[in-house]
Amino acid sequence: MSAVTASLCSTLMFVLFVSADQKIITAESGQDVTLTCRAPNNNIIGVEWSRADLGDEQYVFLYRDGRFEPDDQHPSFKNRVELQDRQMKDGDVSLILKDVTINDAGTYECGVVQKEPNQMIPSLKLINTTYLHVAPPGE
Template identity: 70%
Template sequence: MEVTGNKNITAESGQDITLTCRAPNNNNIIVLEWSRADLGEKYVLVFRDERFYPEQQHPSFKNRVDLQDRQMKNGDVSLILKNVTINDTGTYECRVVQRGTKRRKRAVLDGKPISIIHLHVDPPGQTGGGTEDGSVGLIVGLIVPAVLLVASVFGFVIYRKHKQQQSQDSYQPPVELQPV
């Protein structure tokens, strides 16, 4: 089997994402394995002989993964990963054994993956540019100088008027213009 997908996906922490994988030939799938190399002997998801094997699943994926189509119609063995965190960042591989193909042993499979997905999960509020925290900071960063500028201009205008008023009040005409 050839690798049919080698994708890069970026997600934001808290999202649900789908890692796509499609087995060729629409043969019945006997074994499905989603793995990540850094998990050691445990898997993201193992399906064999028409049932899931939670005991072979890495604890961080318990109750957070499911198949997009549990019947795996048309070879669709895509994985839904719920509520992703930055700890889910990694390279995911999808492998299958189908009825009528040679079965190999690893813990489960030894063949080449049919899909490789490089997932990068950003911390909350990091994707899409403007975040709530970032926009609050930006707004405060722009409003404070603007308020200070307006206050300075207003203060200067009042000061000038006051100074002008003082000079008019204290104005004494020259002696020759004063009435006698």
């Protein structure tokens, strides 16, 4: 394999891994972190922040029918997450995660349910994914 081919392959793999819809955030244990997410318009009727490794029906944050749903929230996130803008102005559904720990490291998915004029049944639309890396204090 030539140096040009090897360089091209590694560049392509990097571009595929870090796409426009995926962010990588590094935080230190104990910090508060904002996981950003912006939906394309304001007709938001539901917000879902999840992490695939938490299992079924276990959310980081779930908002539907005009209110936050704590019953479906994973216990490790109770009293530690809130929307950055509770009004969700301009489609901002970014999430603040307080006092992060090593256990918070992982891939977070942000999805919204929006009321579309020509849609009979609203459906969840994945907006982006964010990988959170948490380093021990002082690293």
